[in-house]
Amino acid sequence: MKALIINSFGGPEVLKQEELAIPRPGRGEVLVRVHAAGINPVDYKIRNGSMKIVLGKKFPKVLGLDIAGVVEQSSKKSRFQPGDKVFAMLPFKGGGYAEFVSVKAENLCFIPEGTTMKEAAATPLAALTALQAFRKGGEIGEGDKVLVNGASGGVGSFAVQIAKAMGAEVTAVCSTRNIEFVESLGADKVIDYTNENFTRLKTRFHIVFDAVAKSSFRRCRRILKRGGDYVTTVPNKGLLWHKALNFTRKKKANFIMVKPSGDDLEIIADLMARGLVKPYVQQSFLLSEGPAAHEMIETEKVRGKIVFHLV
Numbered sequence: 001m002k003a004l005i006i007n008s009f010g011g012p013e014v015l016k017q018e019e020l021a022i023p024r025p026g027r028g029e030v031l032v033r034v035h036a037a038g039i040n041p042v043d044y045k046i047r048n049g050s051m052k053i054v055l056g057k058k059f060p061k062v063l064g065l066d067i068a069g070v071v072e073q074s075s076k077k078s079r080f081q082p083g084d085k086v087f088a089m090l091p092f093k094g095g096g097y098a099e100f101v102s103v104k105a106e107n108l109c110f111i112p113e114g115t116t117m118k119e120a121a122a123t124p125l126a127a128l129t130a131l132q133a134f135r136k137g138g139e140i141g142e143g144d145k146v147l148v149n150g151a152s153g154g155v156g157s158f159a160v161q162i163a164k165a166m167g168a169e170v171t172a173v174c175s176t177r178n179i180e181f182v183e184s185l186g187a188d189k190v191i192d193y194t195n196e197n198f199t200r201l202k203t204r205f206h207i208v209f210d211a212v213a214k215s216s217f218r219r220c221r222r223i224l225k226r227g228g229d230y231v232t233t234v235p236n237k238g239l240l241w242h243k244a245l246n247f248t249r250k251k252k253a254n255f256i257m258v259k260p261s262g263d264d265l266e267i268i269a270d271l272m273a274r275g276l277v278k279p280y281v282q283q284s285f286l287l288s289e290g291p292a293a294h295e296m297i298e299t300e301k302v303r304g305k306i307v308f309h310l311v
């Protein structure tokens, strides 16, 4: 099968398309023929070696944590059978940038009607991050005020839609060029960070979700309600320090570390089926265009998501 692999850590140029053996599904796993694979910032962080302490230095590595495709092979007892259209977030060892991947059945979910393969591949990691991040704030209730920083990106664009679907009043932060896009996601209020500092707003929020980790708990604390939560996607030392003090404080500092979950993906699939969440795919690439796709994700300027299409 064709796969996009790395044999060393480095820039986008280390991504090479090669032939690999089709993986053999283990116990409880399903073999999926990949039609589209999502591209996430974590992929370039794995590629450039930033995550080698956690993920090791074994090569070749097939990157890619998001897939959408069709079940090729499964056990007779599995609820996923050949021909079913499925999507999943894979564990951090990856394997998604390939024509076939073996996926634990517990991480899979059926693709909702009306969703394309590219849209499905764009969804799992980013949408699961948003859903699981909101749980860090103790779940969102009707009328809760939620602020999403980085609302035009992969995680942020799902966060706005999921928070709205949960009944929140959403304030979304993005740059001028993305205002219309973020409004189209359903945000109640949009702040252009090039003109206004959202950490000086008068509103007090139940949750400030810093989807792009460009602010800090220290700066966001004043716009949190008593009992409110700041949640970031990239923890640093300062965040960990504040988190350690949460038990002494009314306003809490948290971070999210997304986990694959077929059950959580089913919640998202249900929102997609009801038209409450719609993935936005800015551009799709062939596997052979791997370096160009990674150059683009590294700009931190993608609107919504980018994906590979294999079929």
Ligand SMILES: NC(=O)c1ccc[n+]([C@@H]2O[C@H](COP(=O)([O-])OP(=O)(O)OC[C@H]3O[C@@H](n4cnc5c(N)ncnc54)[C@H](OP(=O)(O)O)[C@@H]3O)[C@@H](O)[C@H]2O)c1
Binding pocket: 040, 041, 042, 125, 126, 129, 149, 150, 151, 152, 153, 154, 155, 156, 173, 174, 175, 176, 177, 178, 193, 211, 212, 213, 214, 233, 234, 256, 257, 258, 297, 300, 301, 302, 303, 304
């Ligand atoms: N911990 C976890 O489990 C987890 C999970 C997923 C992602 N992450 C991390 O979270 C971060 C975001 O991921 P992503 O997939 O959403 O990234 P992304 O899609 O690449 O984000 C791109 C978006 O960020 C916006 N942006 C750039 N600078 C900004 C700023 N200063 N303020 C507000 N928005 C800004 C850009 O919009 P403008 O052009 O309008 O600025 C662009 O639309 C990455 O670092 C990723 O690795 C962590």
